[in-house]
Amino acid sequence: MSDLEAFRSETRAWLEANCPPEMRKPMASDEDTFWGGRNAKFSSEPQRVWFERMRDKGWTVPHWPKEYGGGGLDGEEAKIVRQEMAAIGARQPLTSFGISMLGPALLKYGTDAQKKEHLPKIAAGLIRWCQGYSEPNAGSDLASLQTRAESDGDDYVINGQKIWTSYANFADWIFCLVRTDPAAKKHDGISFILFDMASKGVSTKPILLISGKSPFCETFFDNVRVPKSHVVGTVNRGWDVAKYLLQHERAMISGMGERGVGRPLGQIAADSVGSDEQGRLDDAMLRGQIASFEVDEAALSAAAERMVDLAKAGQGHPAFSSAMKYYGTELNKRRHEILMSAGGIDALEWESPRSKEGARPRAWLRTKANSIEGGTSEVMLGIVAKRILDLPGA
Amino acid sequence: MPLLLTEEQSMLRDSARGLIGGKAPVAHLRKLRDSRDAAGFSPELWAAFAEMGFCGLLIPEQFGGSGLGCVEAGVVMEEIGRTLMPSPFLATGVVSAAALSRGGSAAQKSEYLPKIAEGKLLAALAVDEGAKHRPAQTALRAARSGNGFKLSGAKALVVDGHVADLLIVAARTAGGPGERDGLTLFLVDPKAKGLAVERTAMVDAHNAARVAFDNVEVDADHVLGEVDGGGALLEDVLGIGRGAVAAEMVGLSEEVFGRTVAYLKERKQFGKAIGEFQALQHRAAQLYIDIEITRAAVLKALQALDANIDKAASAVAVAKARAGTTATRAVQEGVQMHGGMGMTDQFDIGLFMKRARVCEELFGDANFHADQLARAKGY
Numbered sequence: 001m002s003d004l005e006a007f008r009s010e011t012r013a014w015l016e017a018n019c020p021p022e023m024r025k026p027m028a029s030d031e032d033t034f035w036g037g038r039n040a041k042f043s044s045e046p047q048r049v050w051f052e053r054m055r056d057k058g059w060t061v062p063h064w065p066k067e068y069g070g071g072g073l074d075g076e077e078a079k080i081v082r083q084e085m086a087a088i089g090a091r092q093p094l095t096s097f098g099i100s101m102l103g104p105a106l107l108k109y110g111t112d113a114q115k116k117e118h119l120p121k122i123a124a125g126l127i128r129w130c131q132g133y134s135e136p137n138a139g140s141d142l143a144s145l146q147t148r149a150e151s152d153g154d155d156y157v158i159n160g161q162k163i164w165t166s167y168a169n170f171a172d173w174i175f176c177l178v179r180t181d182p183a184a185k186k187h188d189g190i191s192f193i194l195f196d197m198a199s200k201g202v203s204t205k206p207i208l209l210i211s212g213k214s215p216f217c218e219t220f221f222d223n224v225r226v227p228k229s230h231v232v233g234t235v236n237r238g239w240d241v242a243k244y245l246l247q248h249e250r251a252m253i254s255g256m257g258e259r260g261v262g263r264p265l266g267q268i269a270a271d272s273v274g275s276d277e278q279g280r281l282d283d284a285m286l287r288g289q290i291a292s293f294e295v296d297e298a299a300l301s302a303a304a305e306r307m308v309d310l311a312k313a314g315q316g317h318p319a320f321s322s323a324m325k326y327y328g329t330e331l332n333k334r335r336h337e338i339l340m341s342a343g344g345i346d347a348l349e350w351e352s353p354r355s356k357e358g359a360r361p362r363a364w365l366r367t368k369a370n371s372i373e374g375g376t377s378e379v380m381l382g383i384v385a386k387r388i389l390d391l392p393g394a
Numbered sequence: 395m396p397l398l399l400t401e402e403q404s405m406l407r408d409s410a411r412g413l414i415g416g417k418a419p420v421a422h423l424r425k426l427r428d429s430r431d432a433a434g435f436s437p438e439l440w441a442a443f444a445e446m447g448f449c450g451l452l453i454p455e456q457f458g459g460s461g462l463g464c465v466e467a468g469v470v471m472e473e474i475g476r477t478l479m480p481s482p483f484l485a486t487g488v489v490s491a492a493a494l495s496r497g498g499s500a501a502q503k504s505e506y507l508p509k510i511a512e513g514k515l516l517a518a519l520a521v522d523e524g525a526k527h528r529p530a531q532t533a534l535r536a537a538r539s540g541n542g543f544k545l546s547g548a549k550a551l552v553v554d555g556h557v558a559d560l561l562i563v564a565a566r567t568a569g570g571p572g573e574r575d576g577l578t579l580f581l582v583d584p585k586a587k588g589l590a591v592e593r594t595a596m597v598d599a600h601n602a603a604r605v606a607f608d609n610v611e612v613d614a615d616h617v618l619g620e621v622d623g624g625g626a627l628l629e630d631v632l633g634i635g636r637g638a639v640a641a642e643m644v645g646l647s648e649e650v651f652g653r654t655v656a657y658l659k660e661r662k663q664f665g666k667a668i669g670e671f672q673a674l675q676h677r678a679a680q681l682y683i684d685i686e687i688t689r690a691a692v693l694k695a696l697q698a699l700d701a702n703i704d705k706a707a708s709a710v711a712v713a714k715a716r717a718g719t720t721a722t723r724a725v726q727e728g729v730q731m732h733g734g735m736g737m738t739d740q741f742d743i744g745l746f747m748k749r750a751r752v753c754e755e756l757f758g759d760a761n762f763h764a765d766q767l768a769r770a771k772g773y
Contacts, residue, residue, distance in 0.1 A: 266773025281773045290773070291764035298712040299691035306397035306690040313398055323683045382672075384679035389655055391678065393670035 007077055011084045018053045020046035024089045029359065033095045036125025038172050051125065054093035061099055061123045064107070068115060069123025075312040097166070098122030098129040100252040102175050105192075105245040109233040118173075118194070130197070131249075132162040132176030132219060133242070140379050142177075143186045143239060147221060149178035149193065151228075156180070156193065158201075158224040164373065168204040168217035171197050175245075181236050192238035195226040211365040212350070212358070246375065250321040253374045254304070254328025265335070266290050269342035286341060293334055300327055319387040326380035329370035336364040395701075397693055403469055410473040413442060418479040420742045426480060427599035433557055434593075434601040435480045443483065444513025452491045452634075457507035459491070463700035464634055468641030468692065475645025478749050480600045482516050484642070485554040489635045490517030493562050497579065497619035497627040506560065506581075518558035519631065520549035520605055527758040529564065529628060530574050534607060536565035542614045543567070545580065545607040551756070555603030556593035558584055563607075568622045577625045579618040586610050598748040630703050633710045636757045637699050640692045640710075640717035643753050647685050647717075647724040650746045654678070654728045661733075674731060681727055688713075688720040708770055715763035721750040722760075 023046050027033065031043040034051055042048040054060050057071060063078040064070025073081065103122055106115055121127040138145040147160025158178055168174070173196055181189030197204075201224040206214035233241045266281060269290060274282040281287035307324060310316040339360060340347050347364075349355035371377040385391045399407065417439055426434055443449055451466050453459025467488050474481055487510070494506050494517075509515035521529055534547025545565055555561065561582040569576030584591055588608040596602050619627040655678060658669030668674055695713035698706035725747035729736035736743050754760065 264771045264773065266768060266771050270773050275773070279772060280768070287768060287773065288761075288764065291768040292715075292760075294767055294771070295712050295715045295760075295764050296687075298708070299687045299716045302397065302694040302712075303687040303690035306693070309396040309398050313396070315398070320686075323679075323686065326679075327683050327687060378676065381676040381679040384682060385675035389675075389678055389682060390659075391655070391669040391675050392659060392667045 004076055004080065008080050008084065011081055012087075014057075015084055015088060015090060018050075019085075019088060019090045020050055022046040023050040023091050023093075025091075026089065027091060029356065032091065034093065034125070035128055035167070035170070036094055036096055036098075037128025037170065038126070039170070040125060040128070050091070051093040055124055058123070060094040060096075060125065061103065064103065064119065064123060068119035070119075075308070079308065094125045096122060096125065096128065097131055098127065101131060101245050101249050102129050104248045105175075105241050106232065108244060109192075109241050113229075114194075114232060127172045128167075128170060130165050130168045130171035130174050130219075132165055132168075132174045134164045135161060136163050140376055142242075143190065145177055145179060145190065147176070147178050148182065149180050149191065149226070151180075152225075154229075155225045155227055156231075158193075158195075158221045158226060160221050162219040162221075163207075164216045165204070165219040166216055166373075168197070168219045169206055173197060174202075174219070175232070177238055177242055180238075184236065187239045189236055190238040190242070191235050192232045192241040193226060194230045194232060195224065199224050199226070201225075209365070210368070211362040213362060213366070215366075247318060247321040249374045250325035250380070251307075253370060254300075254321070254324040254326075265294065265338060265342070268339065272343055272346055286338070289341075290338055293331070293338060296331060297335075300324075300331060303327075317388055319383050322375070322380040322383040323388070325374060326371075326377050326384070329367075330377060332370050333367050336367045340364050395697055397690060397697070399465070399469065399693075403465060406466055407469045407473065409446060410448070410470045411476075413439075413446060414473045414477055414479055417442065418481075419477050420745060423478045423480060423599060423745065434599075435482060435557075439479075440482060440513055443481070443487075444511070448483065449487045449513045450491070450507075450511030452488060453495055453507050453511045457495075457503055458511035459507065463696075464637050465693070465696045465700055467634070467638050468696045471638045471641040472645035475642035475647075475749075476649040478598075478646070478745055482554050482557070484635070484638055485518045485558070486510055486516050488638045489519045489553075489631055490560070490562055492634045493519065493579065493618060493627070493631045496630055497624075499615075501615075502581065502618065515560060516554060516558050517560040517562060518552050518554045518603075519562045519564075519635070520552040520555065521564045521628065521632070522551045523547070523549060527755065527762060529577075529632065530625075531571045532564050532566050532577055533571045534563070534565045536567050536578060536580065536612070538567075539611065542616070543578075543580065543612050545582070545610040545612060547607050549605045549607075550594075552603045552605050553756070554601050555584075555591055555605050556601060560584070561605065562618060563605075564624065564628055574625045576622050577628060578621050579624040579628060580612050581616040581618050582610065582612055586612070596752060598745070598752040600749065600752060629707075632757055633703060633706060634699060636710050636714040636763075637692070637696050639753050639756050640695065640713040643717035643721040643750065644685070644689050644692050646746055646750055646753070647688070647721045650724045650728040650743065651678075651681055651685055653743065654681075654724075654731050657732055668731075677727060678731075681724060684720045684723060688716045691716045708767060711763040711766045711770070714758060715760040715767070718754040718760035718763075722754060725750045 034047055058066060059071050062071040062073045062081045066072040099122060106118060133142060135145045149156035149158045175194050177190055178193055179189050180191040201222040203220045204217040207216050208214050270281055276282050307320055343360055347360045350358040447460050448470055450459030451462045455461045491510050494503060523533060536543040536545050561584055563580045563582050565578055565580055566576055567578040588610040590606040592604045594602050594604055658674055659667055661668050692713045695709040698709040728743045729747055732743050735741050
């Protein structure tokens with residue numbers, strides 16, 4: 001048996017022994033996601049047990065170095081952990097923008113002191129992060145952001161406003177893009193800085209969305225003092241860090257759909273639509289839509305796997321995450337359109353225990369943001385046209 | 395296993411590309427088409443294929459092949475897709491080699507496989523009958539007669555049927571059309587009494603035939619695999635063929651796309667390259683993404699076929715369906731973005747469109763495979 005095969009069987013046995021049965025069921029509501037943070041609450045005992053066991057093993061972040069609270073696994077081993085978790089339907093023990101976005105950027109651009117300070121707290125779920133990127137006048141044109149950081153001794157003094165800050169009202173710290181040189185060209189005067197959301201002068205205001213929920217906030221900075229040592233990377237070169245982080249964000253968003261877990265879409269549809277005597281969905285057009293969707297979904301899963309393998313082999317294109325972000329988000333919107341169509345009248349209820357307080361239509365509406373947040377579909381296609389296809393003037 | 399080609403597979407690709415790209419560019423197909431070549435392919439190139447070991451890729455070493463797998467066959471098919479080379483590789487080197495290797499008796503393997511590996515025997519699979527690929531609907535009847543069978547019925551889209559030295563024929567020995575059980579595969583000599591082959595000139599200028607059977611006698615020892623139990627073997631062989639055609643379509647799509655992007659950079663209107671227009675940039679980007687995702691799905695299916703063919707059906711259905719829709723989109727966008735020039739016979743782009751249409755029908759179109767996937771998932 002090769003080392004990797006041995007690792008796979010050890011992993012399988014460990015997960016079998018340690019993942020509570022409740023944590024192997026598809027997530028049903030927002031409460032099933034554990035985000036960590038200073039005010040973290042577990043929604044159930046199995047959720048706590050699962051998180052703590054994975055944390056102690058370093059498997060909230062299997063591929064991070066052990067010194068930062070990770071599992072110290074190489075790429076092949078980390079893939080095996082993902083595959084074995086997927087095989088039993090194990091939930092992520094910890095969901096965190098620290099893991100999916102800030103961590104990779106800190107590992108690449110952070111100082112030793114920054115890594116030692118922040119990464120272990122991310123891995124252990126002690127600090128919950130939010131992302132301060134978009135502003136009211138800087139959406140797709142992110143680099144035109146105006147939040148300014150003015151030098152004052154050993155500190156910066158930050159003033160301005162962010163918008164679409166996911167869960168800012170629950171976050172402990174923020175990674176934030178600020179303008180440190182207003183005279184420079186728009187990409188050249190930006191810095192990437194970290195600060196505590198409990199700092200004096202920070203306030204947040206949730207935004208009510210079409211889903212009736214408020215996952216995003218407006219975030220205001222009024223003379224917030226932040227030590228200069230909290231800048232990640234070089235001052236005025238924050239755009240490099242921002243772009244690197246966006247690659248990871250886009251990869252994360254492209255994987256947001258609940259691919260390959262839970263019941264197949266066709267069977268969910270059969271519950272409400274019914275089946276004919278041959279077991280085929282009693283709506284031929286819908287059946288065809290679902291089947292085409294599942295073809296594309298399976299193909300995207302293969303492409304996601306290949307993207308990781310290409311990156312490991314040093315053959316990946318850095319802009320390919322934009323391609324995956326585009327396709328993954330458009331596909332997820334398609335999935336939820338199908339779910340709404342399959343649910344028919346039953347999927348229209350907004351407030352009732354029967355409909356889990358309108359879980360299906362709210363989730364459907366939430367997905368409409370997928371192709372806007374983290375860079376719109378149009379921006380993604382523009383990046384592919386320019387950076388991969390090298391089309392003129394793109 | 396990483397979803398990448400290994401070093402050996404990349405080397406195979408390079409040598410296939412060298413031979414096919416060098417000796418059989420698209421002009422090669424044009425020449426065969428315009429001269430109404432009787433064979434429809436180049437025997438010299440087929441001999442070169444054999445010399446490089448391509449004919450025996452899927453044949454076990456003990457029968458003169460190299461015992462490689464579907465990923466390797468796909469690597470060669472992809473290069474064939476790039477230049478539209480008409481070649482017996484698919485019918486003989488992939489489908490028939492797989493059928494004989496997997497289903498043949500010791501005597502059948504010894505008789506046929508070494509000749510295929512040497513490039514000295516051409517074989518063709520005869521399965522389709524109606525307008526659409528529906529293997530379970532096979533109606534061609536094989537009735538028991540003395541020590542053998544008598545075959546009656548008709549087959550269509552028999553790839554390379556007009557040059558084949560050996561036909562592998564799917565026939566019904568029990569049950570009726572629509573039933574998966576009761577199929578048997580026969581090895582039939584195309585010169586047998588009662589058998590008529592009509593070469594069909596196809597839209598893509600590649601090679602196919604219709605074959606009619608009028609009480610064609612076949613000995614019992616020419617049954618390939620089990621009597622009445624040929625359905626499973628046929629399904630395996632078709633799976634391998636589908637993976638191979640999907641790989642051809644990936645090569646075809648990528649080539650069309652490359653030519654189209656080059657044209658977007660070169661063609662000027664309104665005083666600038668048309669590739670500067672965002673309407674075209676976004677469509678080009680979408681097509682690029684489609685092709686990359688399809689490439690991954692096809693490699694996944696080829697690896698699945700090599701790892702365990704019994705569990706590969708869904709991956710193959712996904713690959714063939716995706717490859718069909720992607721290639722269809724690639725050639726349509728290719729013609730449209732080439733404008734009026736795309737409509738001319740002089741430009742190659744139309745030849746890709748024609749081949750894509752044939753590949754889409756071959757071994758089941760995207761609708762067929764999406765339906766298969768839905769059935770497998772129980773809805």
